Amino acid sequence: MLILGIEGSANKLAAAVLQDENILSNERNTFITPPGQGFLPKETAEHHRKYVLDIINDALNIANVTMKDIDLIAFTKGPGMGGPLLSCAFVARMLSQMWQKPLIGVNHCIAHIEMGRLATGFADPAVLYVSGGNTQVVSFSRGRYQVFGETIDIAVGNLLDRFARLVNIPNDPSPGYNIEQLALKGRKYIPLPYSVKGMDVSFSGILNTVQEIVSGVQRPGRPDDSWTVEDLCYSVQETAFSMLVEVTERAMAHCHQNSVLVVGGVGCNVRLQEMLGRMAAERGGSLGAMDQRYCIDNGAMIGYLGKVMAEAGIRHTLDDTTVTQRFRTDSVDAVWREG
Structure with a gap:
């Protein structure tokens, strides 16, 4: 399975391509503000809209695949900042419809945990x-x-x-x-x-x-x-x-x-x-x-969680792929861990 993962819940914009558990590319573009300033939702969303297609193209090119090869698109559903989340979700939905690819929205927090379990080999x-x-x-x-x-x-x-x-x-x-x-x-x-x-x-x-x-x-x-x-x-x-x-x-x-x-x-x-x-x-x-x-927000963790969710039989319709700014870690049934 080839998975495209797209992350953009805060100031890190990222995309990755995975082949099952093998990370073929993991690209990131960070919105950085001058010293003494934080990043606001509007400007962060503008940054993501400006660079999201470039970062996705970079991830695909480094992995030496095209959108035609992708089997699944995973994106961050939440939690996070509303504007940045929407910017990336819009692109993920557009690619899903253009290329007729299944789409899964994942919980950002659980994606961190599952990537940690994969990278370290810690089971529980x-x-x-x-x-x-x-x-x-x-x-x-x-x-x-x-x-x-x-x-x-x-x-x-x-x-x-x-x-x-x-x-x-x-x-x-x-x-x-x-x-x-x-x-x-x-x-x-x-x-x-x-x-x-x-x-x-x-x-x-x-x-x-x-x-x-x-x-x-x-x-x-x-x-x-x-x-x-x-x-x-x-x-x-x-x-x-x-x-x-x-x-x-x-x-x-x-x-x-x-x-x-x-x-x-x-x-x-x-x-x-x-x-x-x-x-x-x-x-x-x-x-x-x-x-x-x-550790830092990345597309590989989003793609990997999308993979395990898909393998557990989870499917999302287009109506399911909205964003949720307050998406609690403990609100998700982790059916992929049953048994």
């Missing part, structure tokens, strides 16, 4: 899913990927993005990567709010405190010491990642699992992988992790 791990729009601790139970813990305000990737804007860290290649490199030069830990509520986390306190520090706001009990951007990067990472490791371990204990898979764009952070790996090893388990090729 606990999953920490960390990205710009989502932060969840997930485990498969009763036919679905159940969410045992999540952020109750902003995602950890969103925390990093907004922190980067506060201190004018560049968005190229990504704010999270630049924070990770600067954190290696940090020499002083600055105390920040550590908010864990059961298996849930809250990151807005970290962001608010950093904003006060950068703005020079003084509060009782806060040392009036100098700080560097590198120190803040180190402190933000250590605090946020410690929270994530804590709730992940709590969920693993609850689900009787020793191994963990980390997926999503923030999942390729080496420091986070080190912390999770140490925790898993202390439980007698191991960590499954990937690099930026498959």
Whole structure:
């Protein structure tokens, strides 16, 4: 089976061609804004509309196939930003009708998980899913990927993005990567709010405190010491990642699992992988992790989930291929995992 996967839920526009489980191409084009600015739905959608056909052509050419050869088109149904999702869904629907190819809309979050299972060979791990729009601790139970813990305000990737804007860290290649490199030069830990509520986390306190520090706001009990951007990067990472490791371990204990898979764009952070790996090893388990090729939003993960859904007998009509901005991980019956 040859599958074309199309992803465009946020600022990453991507397309890939797979032959069953073999990834023949995996192309990506990122919408990057100037330092201090985020990406808005309208401009991101315009970027996707401008480049989506080019990225699809690149994926087909690198795989040495044509649309005539494709057996299935898979695209991101949600969750994500409305405009970018619609831009890619429109093209996927157009190609499906022009070439008479079956079309499947997939859940972006579950695509990350299934790609992680494929790449690492982990059959049934606990999953920490960390990205710009989502932060969840997930485990498969009763036919679905159940969410045992999540952020109750902003995602950890969103925390990093907004922190980067506060201190004018560049968005190229990504704010999270630049924070990770600067954190290696940090020499002083600055105390920040550590908010864990059961298996849930809250990151807005970290962001608010950093904003006060950068703005020079003084509060009782806060040392009036100098700080560097590198120190803040180190402190933000250590605090946020410690929270994530804590709730992940709590969920693993609850689900009787020793191994963990980390997926999503923030999942390729080496420091986070080190912390999770140490925790898993202390439980007698191991960590499954990937690099930026498959952690960051990509077309291969969309195509692969489309494949396993099709093989499980799932079929979508054209009316089913709308987009859903709030498409929960735990709302999908994962019938391909039965048995």
